[in-house]
Amino acid sequence: MVAIAHAASDRWTHQRVRFDFTNLLAESVGSAHGVTLRELRAMAPRAADAARWLQHLRASGQVEWMDLPYQRGVVERVVTFADNLATRCEAFVVLGIGGSALGAIALHTALNHPFYNELAPAQRGNRPRVYVLDNVDPDFVAGALDRLDLRRTVFNVVTKSGSTAETMAQLAIVRDRLRAALGAAAADHIVATTDAARGDLHALAEQEGYALFEIPPTVGGRFSVLSPVGLLPAAVSGIDVRELLAGAAEADASCRDDDLWVNPALLNATAHYLLYERGKHITVLMPYSQKLRGLADWFRQLWAESLGKTCQVDARTIEVGPTPVSALGVTDQHSQLQLYLDGPPDKVITFVAVDRFDRVVAIPPTHLGLGSVDYLGGHTLNELINAERVATALTLTRRHRPNCTFLLPELRAFTVGQLIYLLEVQTALIGHLLGVNPFDQPAVEAGKEATYALLGRPGYTAQAQRLARRLGMGRKIL
C-alpha cells in the first residue's frame, strides 16, 4: 500500500489517498497475469526516465496543467466571481464538450449532493442549479432551454480552441435567445473560458463584453479540470476549490519523484504498461461510489485521447492504446462483472473505494423468517457496498484478473483533487512508456475539421470537395 503524498501538512494527514497494488502482482494473480517485483525493479530505470521527461517538460513550461494547483490569483478571481454570480442567477449552464465538460461534470457529481439541482435553493446554499450541455442533440438542447429562465441564467461557454463547432453552435443559439429576451444585458449572461491566443471566442468575448477566463496555453482540454474550465462551475455551486487544489498539490508532492516505489502514479503507470505489453489491453476504472461515476467518465476520456495513437517506431507504423472502460460499483457488478471474470483475460481493473461515506444508512432488523433479508438487518448500506467491493476484488484476484485500488478516506475536495492529479500524471507517464505523445489528439482534430468542411466553414473548401468526392456527391454536402 502506497500513500499518495508523503510531504503533507498535518491538517490533511488523515485525508491521504492510498494506493493498493497488491493484486497487480504475480504472487496474487499468477505469473501469466500479474507483474513480478523483479519486472518492476527491472523497469525502474525506464520509469525514472519517464518521470524525468515529464519534469523536464514541466520545467520548460510545456505542461502547465502540472502547475495548476498553485495558480493563486486565478483561484481568488474564480471564487469571487462565482460567489457574486451565485447572488444573481439561479441556473448556471456550461456549454462545452469533451475536456471542456467532463471535468466540470466529474467535480459536480463527486462533491455536490447527488440530487443537487432538485434541492430547494436554501438547501443548495442559495447557489444556482448547474447543468452541462455537452451534446448538440437538438432534443437535449431545446429541452434544457425549456427549463431555463433566461433572466436568471448564466451560460459558461468553454472551449480551449475557441472554435469547436458544437460549442460555437450552442453559443450562437443562447446568444440569440438572450439578445431577444434581454437586449443589451445579454452579455452579462455569458462567461467565456478559452485560450488567449487560439480561436475566435476570446476576441468575441472582448468585443461583446463577456466576462472572460483564460486557459493557459499548454493546458489541453482533458488536462484542464483544475483550470477555470473546471474550477468556475465547481465554485459556482459552492465546492471548495482551494481545498481541491490543495489536494492536487498534495499528490504533486509524491508524483514528481522519479522512484516508482515512492511515486504511485509512476508505479501504476509502469505496472499498467507491463500488463499492456502482455495483452491486457483494457483498463477499467470502477469506483464504488455513485458520486464518482462522473470521474470515471472523465478518466475514460483522459486515457483514451491521451494514449490512443498511431505512431512510428523504428520506421514501422504502430497503433497503440489501452481501451478505457468506466464501470460503477455495485451497479455494474450486475452488468459487467460476468465479462470481467469469465471473459478474455485482457483487463486491468482499478477500483476507487471510499472508506467513510458522508451518510450512514442502517438496514433495519427484520424478522420475516426469510434467509434473503433477515441477515442484512443490523448492517448498513456502507458495510454492504464496501463488502461487495472487497468480495469483487477477491473474486477477481482468485480468477487471475489483476486489479488495484485507490482508497479515499472520504469523498471531499481534498481527496478528489489528489486522485485527479495522480490520474493525470499517471496518464502522461504511461504515454511516454508506450512511446506516444499523450498531449495531442490528431484524430479528434481531424474529426473537427471534417465537420467544419461539411458545414461550409470558410477555409475548409478543399477539404469539403475531397469529402464530397469520397461520398460521391456534388460540392454541396449538407
Ligand code: PA5
Ligand atoms: O481533450 C481534448 O483536447 C478534447 O477532448 C477537447 O476538450 C474537446 O474536443 C473540446 O475542445 P475545445 O475545448 O477546444 O472546444
